[in-house]
Amino acid sequence: MKIQNTNCCCCGNPMERGLADWHLQCCRCGYEAAEFAPTINRSQSHVLIDEEGRDTGLKNLRMANFAMLLARMAAHCRRGASLLDIGAAHGWFVKLATEGGWQALGLEPDHAIYSQAAASGANVREGFFPDALQPGETFEALVFNDVFEHIPDPGSVLDACKARMAGAGLLVLNLPSSRGALYRISKVLYRVGVHGFFERMWQKDLPSPHLHYFSAANLTLLCGKYGLACVEAGTLPSLHIKGLYARIAYVKSGLRWLAPLIWLAIILAYPVLRLAPSDIEVLLFKRPDGSPGG
Numbered sequence: 001m002k003i004q005n006t007n008c009c010c011c012g013n014p015m016e017r018g019l020a021d022w023h024l025q026c027c028r029c030g031y032e033a034a035e036f037a038p039t040i041n042r043s044q045s046h047v048l049i050d051e052e053g054r055d056t057g058l059k060n061l062r063m064a065n066f067a068m069l070l071a072r073m074a075a076h077c078r079r080g081a082s083l084l085d086i087g088a089a090h091g092w093f094v095k096l097a098t099e100g101g102w103q104a105l106g107l108e109p110d111h112a113i114y115s116q117a118a119a120s121g122a123n124v125r126e127g128f129f130p131d132a133l134q135p136g137e138t139f140e141a142l143v144f145n146d147v148f149e150h151i152p153d154p155g156s157v158l159d160a161c162k163a164r165m166a167g168a169g170l171l172v173l174n175l176p177s178s179r180g181a182l183y184r185i186s187k188v189l190y191r192v193g194v195h196g197f198f199e200r201m202w203q204k205d206l207p208s209p210h211l212h213y214f215s216a217a218n219l220t221l222l223c224g225k226y227g228l229a230c231v232e233a234g235t236l237p238s239l240h241i242k243g244l245y246a247r248i249a250y251v252k253s254g255l256r257w258l259a260p261l262i263w264l265a266i267i268l269a270y271p272v273l274r275l276a277p278s279d280i281e282v283l284l285f286k287r288p289d290g291s292p293g294g
């Protein structure tokens, strides 16, 4: 069923109704979107998350992946390059980048999280991208770690990125993939009536749900519309056994009783899942019209 007045942001094809009444998909390029209304009571939906559990669960996976990501970025940037981490959260990436010799700055709009990051010694500034930047402030690398899929209007953000890249720059998008094995399993389960896993993949009912699921191909199409060319596409591991249980169990909803079963299923399937397409994609883009090093 075609949706009125909604065209795919990547290829322009009319979007069609997907699996759920809030889920849309493009049958030409595979882009997927969610029509989640903004959370009315932010503090109430925060109650759904076990913040401490989420911390432990995600930290092991993220730190290992951040180190791999910085190594890939280093192949495209000079040593000591300036870097802006947009949506820096607890400042883990900024601190790791600073230790690795980058001139790193993080932007974090949530006041409480910004304060924690600043207190931990990370070089962070409070505010949104690009409003929190000085006029003419540019960076050699702009990084979105698990942030781009939450942005309501990715086109205007890509425009702002292009304007804030020094020279040819480097734009790094680290985000969930619609080609990932876990995501595809969640869609199969949804079709047979098990909705919780698919809703969890979209972070439905959480304070900041996912609004997009891209693949390397349709994300390259989207960025191409804003004059950004893909220079490297790859994946990062989406599953680490250490901290997995805390990660699954961090939602304090009625579905929490399912956590041990989901954990067991993933552990049993781990040897196969390791070889299956990863649920995290990383794409690196440059401005072909920017003068290198300028």
Ligand SMILES: [Zn+2]
Residues within 6 Å of the ligand: 008, 009, 010, 011, 012, 013, 026, 027, 028, 029, 030, 031, 218
């Ligand atoms: Zn499309």
